[in-house]
Amino acid sequence: MKRSITRLLMAPSVIMLLVWMIIPLSMTIYFSTIRYNLLYPGQNNFVGLMNFEFFITDPGFFPAVSNTLILLLSVLIITVVLGVMLSALIDKPFFGQGIVRVLLISPFFIMPTVNALIWKNMMMNPVYGIFAWISQSLGLEPIDWLSSYPLMSVIIMVSWQWLPFAILVFVTALQSQDTEQKEAAQMDGATGWHIFRYLTIPHLARPIAVVVMIETIFLLAVFAEIFVSTGGGPGYDSTNLAYLIYNQALLQYDVGVASAGGLFAVLLANIVAFFLIRAVGKNLTV
Amino acid sequence: MTLNQQRKLKTIITGLFAWTVALVLFFPIFWMFITSFKTELQAISIPPTLVFEPTLDNFRVVQERSDYLHHAWNSVVTSFGSTIIALIIAVPAAYSMAFFPGKRTKDILLWMLSTKMLPAVGVLVPIYILCRDYGLLDSKTALVIIFTLMNLPIIVWMLFSYFKDLPKEILEAARMDGATPWDEVVKVVLPLSVGAISSTALLSIVLCWNEAFWSLNLTASDAAPLTAMIASYSSPEGLFWAKLSAASTLACAPIVIFGWFCQKQLVQGLTFGAVK
Numbered sequence: 001m002k003r004s005i006t007r008l009l010m011a012p013s014v015i016m017l018l019v020w021m022i023i024p025l026s027m028t029i030y031f032s033t034i035r036y037n038l039l040y041p042g043q044n045n046f047v048g049l050m051n052f053e054f055f056i057t058d059p060g061f062f063p064a065v066s067n068t069l070i071l072l073l074s075v076l077i078i079t080v081v082l083g084v085m086l087s088a089l090i091d092k093p094f095f096g097q098g099i100v101r102v103l104l105i106s107p108f109f110i111m112p113t114v115n116a117l118i119w120k121n122m123m124m125n126p127v128y129g130i131f132a133w134i135s136q137s138l139g140l141e142p143i144d145w146l147s148s149y150p151l152m153s154v155i156i157m158v159s160w161q162w163l164p165f166a167i168l169v170f171v172t173a174l175q176s177q178d179t180e181q182k183e184a185a186q187m188d189g190a191t192g193w194h195i196f197r198y199l200t201i202p203h204l205a206r207p208i209a210v211v212v213m214i215e216t217i218f219l220l221a222v223f224a225e226i227f228v229s230t231g232g233g234p235g236y237d238s239t240n241l242a243y244l245i246y247n248q249a250l251l252q253y254d255v256g257v258a259s260a261g262g263l264f265a266v267l268l269a270n271i272v273a274f275f276l277i278r279a280v281g282k283n284l285t286v
Numbered sequence: 287m288t289l290n291q292q293r294k295l296k297t298i299i300t301g302l303f304a305w306t307v308a309l310v311l312f313f314p315i316f317w318m319f320i321t322s323f324k325t326e327l328q329a330i331s332i333p334p335t336l337v338f339e340p341t342l343d344n345f346r347v348v349q350e351r352s353d354y355l356h357h358a359w360n361s362v363v364t365s366f367g368s369t370i371i372a373l374i375i376a377v378p379a380a381y382s383m384a385f386f387p388g389k390r391t392k393d394i395l396l397w398m399l400s401t402k403m404l405p406a407v408g409v410l411v412p413i414y415i416l417c418r419d420y421g422l423l424d425s426k427t428a429l430v431i432i433f434t435l436m437n438l439p440i441i442v443w444m445l446f447s448y449f450k451d452l453p454k455e456i457l458e459a460a461r462m463d464g465a466t467p468w469d470e471v472v473k474v475v476l477p478l479s480v481g482a483i484s485s486t487a488l489l490s491i492v493l494c495w496n497e498a499f500w501s502l503n504l505t506a507s508d509a510a511p512l513t514a515m516i517a518s519y520s521s522p523e524g525l526f527w528a529k530l531s532a533a534s535t536l537a538c539a540p541i542v543i544f545g546w547f548c549q550k551q552l553v554q555g556l557t558f559g560a561v562k
Contacts, residue, residue, distance in 0.1 A: 005467070006386045009378035013442055014394065016375065017401050020435040025404070027412035086307055094301030102546050103308040106315055109545040111496040113516040114534040118314050120520075121527055122321060128330040128527075130317065136332070164311065168549060221405050224498030224513070228520045242407045242499075249411050250503065259411050266408040273403035 025266070031259035038253035051260035055248075058257075063236035064244040067151055068268070071158065071240060072219045078159045079215065080208060083166030088200055091174040101171070108164040112224035119157045120146060120229040150230045150238035157225050162218075166211050173207040174200070213276050220269050241265045315542075322531035329527040344532035351529070352515055354536055361511040361537075363426055365494035368433035369487050375434075376441040377483065381475060383442075384449030385457065395446065398439040406436075406499050417504055424506045432504075433494045440493070441486055448482035449475070485551030488544070492552065495541045512537040 032051050034044045055061060090100065107115070123130050124145035132142035145153045177200065185195050223242045226232055232239035232247065239247070245265060249258030321329050323340035348354050383391050413432070414423075422428035452475065460474050476483075498513040505514050516537050519530045545552065 003388070006382040006388070009382035010394070012375045013379035013398075013438060016435060017398060017438060021401050021404060024409035024412040024416075027415075028409060031411060090300065090304040090307070092297065092300050094297050094304060096301070096305065100304050100308040101549065103312040105545065105549050106312055106542055109492065109496070109542045110315065110538050111513045111516065111541075112498045113502075113513050113520075114318075114538055117516065117520055117530060117534060118318050121530065122317055123314060128332060130334065133332050133334060160311070160314070172550065217402050221407070221499065223407075224502060224517070227498075227502060228517050242405065245407045245410065246503065249414065255411050255415070262405075262408040262411060265405045269403050269405045269408075273400060276403075 028259045028262050028266075031255050032263055034256055036255040036259075038255060047256070051256040052264075054257045055260040055264065058244075058248075060236045060239055060244050060247075064239050064241045065268070067236075067238065068220065068240040068242075070151065071155060071222060072216065072272075074155045075159050075162060075219055076212060076215060078155070079162045079166040080211060082163055083170050083211070084201070084204060084208070087167050087170035087174060088196055091171060101168070105164045105168050107160050108162070108168075110161065112161070113228050115157055115161055116225040116228035119153070119160070124153060146230055147234055150234060154222070154225055154230065154238050157229065158219065158222055162215055165215075169207050169211050170204060173204055177203050216272060216276060220265075220272065241268065315538075318531045318534050318538075320531075321528055322535045324528050324531075326526055326528045329531070344528045345536065347529055348533045348536065352518065352533065354515075354533065357510055357512050357515040358536070358540075360426060360505075360509055361495055361513075364429045364433055364509075364511055365491045367426075367430045368437065368494055369490040371430065372434045372438050372441050372490060373483065373487060376438060376445055376486075380442050380445035380449055381471065384446050384452075385454070385475075395443065398442055402439050410503060413500075414503065423504060424508045424510075426509045428504055429500060429509060429511070432500050433497060436497070436500075437490045437493055441490055444486045444489065445479075445482060448479060448486075452478055481551075485548060488548045489552055492541055492545060 033046060033048060035047050035050075036044050090097075094100075110118075121129070126132050126142050126144035129142075131145065135142045143149070182195055182199060185199060190198075221242055222240060223246065226238055226240060226243045227246075230238040232243045236244075241261070242265065245258050245261040248254050248261055320336075322344055323342070324335065324338055325341060325343075328335045328338050383395065417423045417425075417428050456474060456478070457470055460470055465473065495511075496513065497511075498517075501511050501514040502517055505511070516533060519526075519533055
């Protein structure tokens with residue numbers, strides 16, 4: 001087929017994605033350099049880098065950046081480490097494997113707003129929640145999760161959603177592992193740990209890279225869980241960048257500062273992506 | 287113990303362990319489901335009530351109070367609408383990249399992936415203002431457009447990785463027999479990739495159904511899909527967990543059941559075919 005036809009077939013996708021990237025992004029750049037508050041229309045003069053200064057000196061800025069990174073890293077570590085261990089343990093035939101898989105993957109299909117509401121109310125409520133009841137039964141003082149450990153609560157909710165995804169990917173990947181190799185190693189006297197360390201982990205290198213990449217895309221943008229459960233608080237204790245910018249734009253109507261924040265988020269995502277896309281690009285056979 | 291007995295014991299331990307993990311992870315969903323059949327008083331009782339007379343009242347109240355069917359319809363229209371549009375745009379692109387790769391193909395694919403790394407908050411303000419200026423706030427049209435663009439890279443990738451695995455010999459054979467490029471696509475490639483296209487569609491529907499960022503920020507009541515409707519239950523006006531559970535169950539049930547049937551395809555899809 002001629003090159004021109006191939007190009008023609010690709011054109012709609014490429015052009016639409018280009019437009020989707022360039023127009024809003026250039027608007028964000030423009031807004032970030034002007035004074036623009038939805039409450040005071042008509043005073044849109046150029047202010048240079050002042051919006052960036054405002055955003056960076058906002059008391060919520062450092063908590064938001066660190067919370068974003070803590071959330072990202074904690075969930076990545078929890079899901080990958082637990083995911084690898086659990087999938088290696090259940091990758092053997094046992095009674096009711098099919099049902100277990102179905103149960104395991106289910107949290108992944110729960111929408112983020114429902115996820116946050118179930119955990120906030122029925123699990124973590126300090127009076128009527130399941131956790132409170134468990135601590136009471138054990139004779140302990142119930143914990144008010146959302147106000148005492150807000151970021152950790154969000155981490156628990158998000159991990160609950162993504163651990164099933166990691167497990168499922170790893171279990172699927174393990175099915176293609178060479179059983180003869182494992183048996184040969186066993187014959188030679190390798191222990192379970194050795195097989196796990198020297199055969200299973202290397203086999204999972206690529207699935208791990210993929211899981212890390214996909215989770216990163218979604219984890220940098222966690223929003224609904226925070227919006228519904230903690231509202232970013234108390235204070236800025238569970239505010240991440242996405243929530244801080246939402247707060248500036250749609251609650252304080254300060255489009256200029258919110259745009260500056262948006263650009264900062266783009267920058268942060270690009271720094272993370274730079275490393276990830278390169279790592280993954282190497283791993284993908286195109 | 288003989289070797290056989292040892293093996294049996296191992297299987298039992300593995301099974302017990304796997305079941306425990308699965309039940310613990312599934313518990314919140316189970317609890318939501320159970321609570322949706324309780325009265326409000328039973329829902330907050332300590333110790334938790336396990337035996338009770340189930341009631342369907344909550345579901346009725348949810349429909350009356352927040353018009354579940356209206357929001358469910360919004361979810362259906364936005365998820366299916368954007369999925370269909372995205373497929374129409376993505377299939378030709380993936381097809382040409384998989385069957386006629388050029389020097390730039392890999393770069394284009396990676397660039398598409400990189401657009402997914404652009405965080406939504408980075409463009410929240412302009413999209414919000416564009417929607418406001420064009421009267422698209424709280425409209426399904428805006429959500430359909432955004433969902434389409436949001437999932438386009440994933441859909442192209444997924445289709446590409448499927449198409450790439452189709453045997454090229456079949457196409458060559460068809461060409462030898464005098465098939466035109468159009469015949470090739472319609473009579474050879476599409477029938478061979480029904481499975482691929484439907485699992486791509488499934489993944490896209492799941493992602494749209496559960497999308498919350500844009501739904502929460504761009505819709506109020508008219509166009510609010512289920513994700514946004516549920517958020518309205520977060521206001522702390524008294525405890526009404528039974529109704530909250532009923533609403534949540536109704537919102538999640540379709541997609542969870544949907545997901546159960548196609549979990550394997552979803553893994554393949556979400557990992558861009560890198561894990562099979």
